[in-house]
Amino acid sequence: MINPRAAVCLVLLMLGGGSRAALAAPLEDAAEHYRPYMIEGIGQALAGARDLRARIAAHDLAGAKTAWISARAGWERSEVFTAGFVPELDAEIDAWPNAVVGFHAIEARLFGAGSTDALGDADELVEHLDSLHQKLYGMVLTPQGLLDGTARLAYEVGESKADGGESRISGTSLDDMRNNVAGIDFAWRTIFAPALGAADAKLAEAVDLRIRELKVIVAAPDLPHIDVTALRRASEELVITLQSASAKLGLRRPTLEANLK
Amino acid sequence: MIVRRAWIAALALGFVAAGLVGRVAAFPVDGDQTTLPPKTELNEDALDKPREVFHSEIAGARSYMINLGDLAFSSPAILGGVARQAGVSCGTCHVNGAGNARLFMPKMSTRPGNFDTTGPLFNPKANNSVLDPVRIPSLRGARYLAPYGFDGRMPSLRDFVHNVIVNEFAGPEPSPDVLDAIVAYIQDIDFLPNPSLGAGGRLIGNVSESERRGEALFAKPFPHDPGLSCAGCHTPSGVFSDHQQHDVGSGGLFKTPTLRNADFNAPYFHDGRFDTYDQVVAHFDKQFDLGLSAQDQHDLVAYLIAVGDGVQPYERDGAGASLKEINDFTTVLGTAIPAGDKEIVSLAVDTIGGELRELTEQYPDRKDTSMSGGEQQRIMARSTLKQLVLTLRRIDMAVADGRTADASADYGNYRNLMAAAVPALLASAQPWSLFNPAVHDSHYAALRQVLQSKHMPH
Numbered sequence: 001m002i003n004p005r006a007a008v009c010l011v012l013l014m015l016g017g018g019s020r021a022a023l024a025a026p027l028e029d030a031a032e033h034y035r036p037y038m039i040e041g042i043g044q045a046l047a048g049a050r051d052l053r054a055r056i057a058a059h060d061l062a063g064a065k066t067a068w069i070s071a072r073a074g075w076e077r078s079e080v081f082t083a084g085f086v087p088e089l090d091a092e093i094d095a096w097p098n099a100v101v102g103f104h105a106i107e108a109r110l111f112g113a114g115s116t117d118a119l120g121d122a123d124e125l126v127e128h129l130d131s132l133h134q135k136l137y138g139m140v141l142t143p144q145g146l147l148d149g150t151a152r153l154a155y156e157v158g159e160s161k162a163d164g165g166e167s168r169i170s171g172t173s174l175d176d177m178r179n180n181v182a183g184i185d186f187a188w189r190t191i192f193a194p195a196l197g198a199a200d201a202k203l204a205e206a207v208d209l210r211i212r213e214l215k216v217i218v219a220a221p222d223l224p225h226i227d228v229t230a231l232r233r234a235s236e237e238l239v240i241t242l243q244s245a246s247a248k249l250g251l252r253r254p255t256l257e258a259n260l261k
Numbered sequence: 262m263i264v265r266r267a268w269i270a271a272l273a274l275g276f277v278a279a280g281l282v283g284r285v286a287a288f289p290v291d292g293d294q295t296t297l298p299p300k301t302e303l304n305e306d307a308l309d310k311p312r313e314v315f316h317s318e319i320a321g322a323r324s325y326m327i328n329l330g331d332l333a334f335s336s337p338a339i340l341g342g343v344a345r346q347a348g349v350s351c352g353t354c355h356v357n358g359a360g361n362a363r364l365f366m367p368k369m370s371t372r373p374g375n376f377d378t379t380g381p382l383f384n385p386k387a388n389n390s391v392l393d394p395v396r397i398p399s400l401r402g403a404r405y406l407a408p409y410g411f412d413g414r415m416p417s418l419r420d421f422v423h424n425v426i427v428n429e430f431a432g433p434e435p436s437p438d439v440l441d442a443i444v445a446y447i448q449d450i451d452f453l454p455n456p457s458l459g460a461g462g463r464l465i466g467n468v469s470e471s472e473r474r475g476e477a478l479f480a481k482p483f484p485h486d487p488g489l490s491c492a493g494c495h496t497p498s499g500v501f502s503d504h505q506q507h508d509v510g511s512g513g514l515f516k517t518p519t520l521r522n523a524d525f526n527a528p529y530f531h532d533g534r535f536d537t538y539d540q541v542v543a544h545f546d547k548q549f550d551l552g553l554s555a556q557d558q559h560d561l562v563a564y565l566i567a568v569g570d571g572v573q574p575y576e577r578d579g580a581g582a583s584l585k586e587i588n589d590f591t592t593v594l595g596t597a598i599p600a601g602d603k604e605i606v607s608l609a610v611d612t613i614g615g616e617l618r619e620l621t622e623q624y625p626d627r628k629d630t631s632m633s634g635g636e637q638q639r640i641m642a643r644s645t646l647k648q649l650v651l652t653l654r655r656i657d658m659a660v661a662d663g664r665t666a667d668a669s670a671d672y673g674n675y676r677n678l679m680a681a682a683v684p685a686l687l688a689s690a691q692p693w694s695l696f697n698p699a700v701h702d703s704h705y706a707a708l709r710q711v712l713q714s715k716h717m718p719h
């Protein structure tokens with residue numbers, strides 16, 4: 001039996017791997033342009049969570065649900081960086097399925113049980129999002145980490161939602177996908193598109209094309225009307241195109257799981 | 262013999278479908294945004310899957326057509342429309358060629374194990390506005406079991422398969438090659454061997470007294486209809502069917518089902534109304550006024566169990582079984598890539614990629630609350646499987662662009678990795694995967710716990 005570590009090396013060697021260092025420096029500046037968007041996205045999630053806490057304290061179930069959805073939108077747009085840059089907070093905020101803390105714990109109470117008995121959970125969510133929000137101002141942003149996160153999220157968007165998806169209790173899995181795609185789009189346009197456009201305009205257009213395809217697909221009226229075959233195809237082709245782009249950008253081929261050591 | 266007695270006990274308790282197929286109640290489709298109705302049960306998470314025996318593997322390797330047919334049988338794209346959206350393929354109902362006794366779909370089923378082929382969900386044009394589901398049959402030995410359909414209305418298996426795809430599911434017209442391949446695959450699924458059956462369908466070997474008495478009763482003419490007997494329709498042979506339609510008091514003319522491997526084919530009758538052989542025998546006793554004593558009924562059931570047995574009906578699902586199936590599917594690419602067959606390459610990439618994505622989810626990600634440990638092993642397994650999905654997509658893109666050499670190179674890399682590195686990685690992550698019964702139960706218990714909150718009155 002082959003050693004698992006050796007097997008990983010073999011897989012990475014044959015299917016991925018390789019590093020370049022030609023264009024990485026200009027991307028450092030571009031990554032800084034992304035920081036305000038990160039702060040805004042998590043800021044929206046934090047504002048939504050604070051509103052959520054207030055609505056829960058007032059036993060306003062309908063208002064709490066609306067606030068949860070608003071907070072969730074900001075979070076899902078930010079998933080380009082959350083898993084890679086703040087994995088511990090990511091796990092606290094977005095644990096699944098029967099989380100005792102985070103969005104999905106509160107989702108089960110509000111949308112599942114129809115109860116506002118989640119004040120403690122809301123307090124913790126606000127605390128975690130506040131902590132994350134503070135970190136964003138001083139966090140070191142690496143282009144590689146952001147490309148990894150963009151590719152990971154692009155792959156995740158193509159996963160089957162036939163079972164109702166991640167936010168099935170609230171019925172907002174499609175909103176999650178739309179916000180994911182918006183997050184991918186913004187990260188791409190802000191950080192990588194200008195540099196790739198200069199290095200390889202055709203490849204940059206290929207990335208743009210796949211993102212546009214994803215936008216059209218997730219614009220379907222509801223989850224059952226998503227063209228699942230087209231979605232998966234567009235998602236995978238986008239990741240492949242981003243992998244090709246990584247070499248042109250002087251970056252390593254993006255990893256598909258955060259914290260792969 | 263020990264195994265057979267265990268089955269008798271299980272049948273008597275009515276546990277066949279519920280107790281031996283899966284460890285825990287499976288996780289249903291749920292939520293407000295699903296293509297299939299909430300509370301649909303597909304039993305896809307069962308740890309024990311029906312064992313599939315291929316006729317061609319006895320003589321050697323499976324052919325390209327059989328592998329293509331197996332692949333198409335597992336592809337939601339073949340059924341098109343709603344099925345494609347919901348990830349439902351032929352194999353969803355006929356798991357490894359056996360019937361899915363746990364499948365239940367609101368609006369389409371009245372009980373687990375039956376399905377309305379003229380229901381409203383998949384093809385509204387085929388909807389007869391009556392909830393009249395039929396039992397999901399096993400396809401084992403189908404090549405011996407013409408005519409086809411619960412009422413035996415179609416002599417051709419090819420026509421039957423075409424009808425299922427195009428009319429029952431409103432799927433796209435399949436290419437002749439794909440249709441032929443599906444037929445070749447179905448015709449290759451053998452009965453599970455039953456060493457207790459000898460020439461002419463006689464019980465042989467270590468036969469109990471009860472089974473022997475049951476065998477005699479089975480052949481005995483009905484007291485009030487001497488022209489009839491159980492064996493008159495279920496002709497003792499390699500098939501135990503006369504291939505004819507009969508009215509046995511269940512509401513019409515229906516084809517005689519085979520008794521081969523029938524221990525694993527519950528529920529019984531055309532609509533799946535009976536869970537056990539005891540109920541079946543009791544029905545015949547009443548319908549034909551057979552005057553069977555309790556002992557007679559017991560003996561007939563013992564005989565049916567002996568006839569309907571099969572060697573190793575289930576096998577434990579795991580990465581090895583999944584990879585074997587995926588590798589069988591992948592051989593199709595070995596023919597389709599050099600031929601530049603874009604349609605088959607796309608079908609294969611979409612289907613195999615879907616299987617690999619499902620396999621990925623057997624290794625929960627780090628945010629899964631239901632488990633801990635093995636994080637790096639899970640990450641490595643997930644990462645590798647995702648890379649394989651992307652490699653297949655690269656192949657699809659290359660063939661579409663006419664870059665056959667690039668596709669062949671990627672295919673070679675893919676095959677090399679699947680030979681050793683990928684099995685090793687998945688084996689190292691197995692303790693923390695859903696293939697581990699403890700992890701499986703914990704994970705699905707967590708999911709059910711969340712969903713139950715949705716259905717509690719509030």
